[in-house]
Amino acid sequence: MNQESAARVRTPNEIEVDFATLVRSGVPLETAKLKFEVLWDETNRAAMTLLGSxxxxxxxxxxxxxxxxxxxxxxxxxxRKSSKSDSTS
Structure with missing residues (x-):
């Protein structure tokens, strides 16, 4: 792998396609957890790099x-419940 491909940040859509494939794959839970963690970490790194934009x-x-x-x-x-409250209390 060259430096250019190592530094490339995939778009949210590209990551979401991989995630959708995982969801449809029917893999066992332990395998799904591992694959999910890889996708999560990739997405989280991109979010942290671009925070505030x-x-x-x-x-x-x-x-x-x-x-x-x-x-x-x-x-x-x-x-999980949304962090935004629908009530105005």
């Missing part, structure tokens, strides 16, 4: 979607 926000939103979908798909847990 529109591009960074796209990665953060992807992290949220990935978390929710992984929990539902592989752990049969309900999606």
């Amino acid at each position: 529109a591009e960074g926000n796209a990665y953060i939103e992807l992290l949220r979607r990935m978390h929710d979908r992984f929990e539902v798909q592989f752990r049969n847990a309900p999606p």
